[in-house]
Amino acid sequence: METRPKRFNELWLTEEQSPDMKLSLRVSEVLLNVKSPYQDILLVETGEYGRMMILDGAIQITERDEFCYSEMMAHVALSSHPDPRRVLIVGGGDGGVLREVLRHKSVEKATLIDIDEEVINASKRFLPTISAALEDPRADVKPMDAMVYIKAAKEEFDVAIVDSTDPVEFAAGLFESPFYRDIHNALKKDGMVVAQTESPFTDRNVVRDAFREMSSVFPVVRMYWGAMPTYPSGMWTYTVGSKNADPSAPLRPAPEGTRYYTSDIHRASFVLPPFVIDLLK
Amino acid sequence: METRPKRFNELWLTEEQSPDMKLSLRVSEVLLNVKSPYQDILLVETGEYGRMMILDGAIQITERDEFCYSEMMAHVALSSHPDPRRVLIVGGGDGGVLREVLRHKSVEKATLIDIDEEVINASKRFLPTISAALEDPRADVKPMDAMVYIKAAKEEFDVAIVDSTDPVEFAAGLFESPFYRDIHNALKKDGMVVAQTESPFTDRNVVRDAFREMSSVFPVVRMYWGAMPTYPSGMWTYTVGSKNADPSAPLRPAPEGTRYYTSDIHRASFVLPPFVIDLLK
Numbered sequence: 001m002e003t004r005p006k007r008f009n010e011l012w013l014t015e016e017q018s019p020d021m022k023l024s025l026r027v028s029e030v031l032l033n034v035k036s037p038y039q040d041i042l043l044v045e046t047g048e049y050g051r052m053m054i055l056d057g058a059i060q061i062t063e064r065d066e067f068c069y070s071e072m073m074a075h076v077a078l079s080s081h082p083d084p085r086r087v088l089i090v091g092g093g094d095g096g097v098l099r100e101v102l103r104h105k106s107v108e109k110a111t112l113i114d115i116d117e118e119v120i121n122a123s124k125r126f127l128p129t130i131s132a133a134l135e136d137p138r139a140d141v142k143p144m145d146a147m148v149y150i151k152a153a154k155e156e157f158d159v160a161i162v163d164s165t166d167p168v169e170f171a172a173g174l175f176e177s178p179f180y181r182d183i184h185n186a187l188k189k190d191g192m193v194v195a196q197t198e199s200p201f202t203d204r205n206v207v208r209d210a211f212r213e214m215s216s217v218f219p220v221v222r223m224y225w226g227a228m229p230t231y232p233s234g235m236w237t238y239t240v241g242s243k244n245a246d247p248s249a250p251l252r253p254a255p256e257g258t259r260y261y262t263s264d265i266h267r268a269s270f271v272l273p274p275f276v277i278d279l280l281k
Numbered sequence: 282m283e284t285r286p287k288r289f290n291e292l293w294l295t296e297e298q299s300p301d302m303k304l305s306l307r308v309s310e311v312l313l314n315v316k317s318p319y320q321d322i323l324l325v326e327t328g329e330y331g332r333m334m335i336l337d338g339a340i341q342i343t344e345r346d347e348f349c350y351s352e353m354m355a356h357v358a359l360s361s362h363p364d365p366r367r368v369l370i371v372g373g374g375d376g377g378v379l380r381e382v383l384r385h386k387s388v389e390k391a392t393l394i395d396i397d398e399e400v401i402n403a404s405k406r407f408l409p410t411i412s413a414a415l416e417d418p419r420a421d422v423k424p425m426d427a428m429v430y431i432k433a434a435k436e437e438f439d440v441a442i443v444d445s446t447d448p449v450e451f452a453a454g455l456f457e458s459p460f461y462r463d464i465h466n467a468l469k470k471d472g473m474v475v476a477q478t479e480s481p482f483t484d485r486n487v488v489r490d491a492f493r494e495m496s497s498v499f500p501v502v503r504m505y506w507g508a509m510p511t512y513p514s515g516m517w518t519y520t521v522g523s524k525n526a527d528p529s530a531p532l533r534p535a536p537e538g539t540r541y542y543t544s545d546i547h548r549a550s551f552v553l554p555p556f557v558i559d560l561l562k
Contacts, residue, residue, distance in 0.1 A: 048299060201346065
C-alpha cells in the first residue's frame with residue numbers, strides 16, 4: 001500500500017498592524033469566530049500570549065499582556081482623582097479595565113457601556129481572568145451606544161475611561177471634541193477622563209489629534225505612556241483630561257495585586273521622550 | 282493574442298521573534314544579502330521602519346527606531362559616570378551606539394570592537410545616518426573578537442557598553458560572569474558597564490540570568506528599560522553594573538540632539554513594573 005508523506009499544518013493569526021507591518025502568532029485553537037452586528041469577533045488560543053480576542057482584525061486583548069494596558073487605563077486617573085466613587089467605562093466589554101477599576105475600594109459603582117453585547121458574552125465565556133469583574137455587584141454593564149448614553153448623563157461620574165477600538169467606523173467619534181464635550185458634561189466637578197490614544201510610531205496623527213481635541217475641552221490635559229507588547233510598536237500612549245486635579249500626581253498607593261502599575265510607574269509614565277513631545281506641538 | 286492576468290508580488294521580511302511569534306515588514310528593496318564568516322547579513326529597505334539590518338535572521342537595527350536603543354545604551358552610563366573619557370563598545374558595528382557616545386564632549390576616545398568587519402562595512406555603505414560616527418577621529422574601530430581584546434585590557438576604560446546580538450552562538454559568552462569579570466578588570470576605578478539584556482516578555486531567562494551574572498561581579502547592579510519597537514515585545518531591558526557611582530542618577534544634562542533620552546527619562550527608566558522586579562528575585 002502506498003503511504004502518503006505526513007503533512008504538517010500550522011495555524012497562524014496574522015494582524016496587519018499597518019499596510020507595511022504584520023504581527024503573526026501561532027494559534028493552537030480557534031475558540032470563536034462570529035460576526036456581530038458591529039464587528040467580526042475572533043477568539044484564539046496562542047502559544048505566545050495565551051487566549052486573545054481580535055475585533056475586525058485588530059488584536060484587542062490577550063491573557064498574558066493585558067495587565068499592562070488594563071492597569072494603565074484604570075489606575076492613573078483613579079489614583080490621582082481626589083475621591084473616585086462613580087466610574088464610567090466606554091467600551092472595554094472584555095472586562096479587563098473594569099477589573100482594575102474595581103480594585104479601588106472607593107469605587108461604589110462602575111458603569112460599563114459597550115455597544116457590542118457579543119464581545120461581553122465572548123469574554124465571559126472564554127476569558128475568565130479578564131471578564132470576572134463583569135459579574136461584580138458594583139459593576140453596571142449596559143450593552144448600548146456610549147455616545148447616546150453619555151449625551152443624557154449630567155455630572156454623574158468622577159472618572160470616565162474610554163477603552164475604545166481604533167478610531168475607525170463606529171469608534172471614530174470617540175476621539176473627537178464633541179464626544180469629549182459630552183464626557184465633560186457627564187463628569188462631576190473634579191472629573192477626569194482617560195483615553196487610549198495609540199502608538200507614537202504607527203499612529204502619529206491619532207496621538208496628535210486626540211491630544212488636541214481633548215485640549216479644546218479640558219483645562220488640564222496630559223499624556224502618559226507604557227509598554228503594550230501586542231499593540232503596534234509596543235509603545236502605547238494614554239491621554240488624560242482633568243477639570244482640576246493634576247493627573248500626574250498619585251494621591252494614594254497602588255491598589256493590591258497590580259503587576260505593571262505602581263505609584264512610581266505612575267509618575268514615570270508622564271515623562272515623555274522628546275520625539276513624543278514634538279508630536280504634540 | 283491571449284493576455285495573462287497581471288500578477289502582483291509582495292516582498293516581506295519575516296522575523297521569527299519566538300517559535301510562536303513573527304514580525305513581518307514589507308520590503309521595497311533588498312540592498313545586501315551576504316554570508317560573513319560569522320553570520321548572515323541582510324540589509325533591506327522597509328516601508329515601516331526605513332532601512333534595516335538583519336543578522337542571522339534577527340532584526341538588529343532600523344533607521345527609524347534605532348534612536349530608542351542607541352540613546353538608552355549610551356547616555357545612561359555616560360551621564361551618571363563622574364568623568365567618562367575612555368569608552369569601550371563591544372559589538373555595535375553598525376555605529377549607532379558609537380554615534381551617541383560621541384555626543385558626550387568629555388569622551389576622548391571610543392574603542393569599538395566588533396567581531397564582524399562585514400557588519401561595519403555594510404553599515405558604512407547603506408546606513409549613513411547610523412554609521413557616520415565610525416569615521417570620527419575619536420573613534421577607534423577594531424574588527425576582532427571582543428572577548429580576546431578585553432582579556433588583555435587592564436583599567437583602561439571608564440564605561441563599557443555591550444551592544445551584543447542575542448545570547449546565542451559566538452555572543453552567548455557576552456552574557457556570562459567570566460566576561461563581566463574581564464570587563465570589570467578592563468574598567469578604571471569608577472567604571473560602569475551597560476548591556477542590552479532582552480525582553481521581560483519573550484526572554485525572561487536572559488533578563489534574570491544577565492542580572493544575576495553581572496551581580497556576581499559588580500557591587501552595584503541596576504536594571505532599566507525602554508521602548509524598542511522592532512525588538513520582540515517592544516519592551517527592552519538594559520542592565521548596568523557599576524564599581525561605585527549610582528547609575529540611576531544623571532550628573533549632567535542630556536547631550537544635544539537626543540530624541541528619546543532626557544535626564545527625566547533616565548530617572549524614569551529605572552522604575553520597573555512589579556512583574557519585572559519579580560523576574561529578578
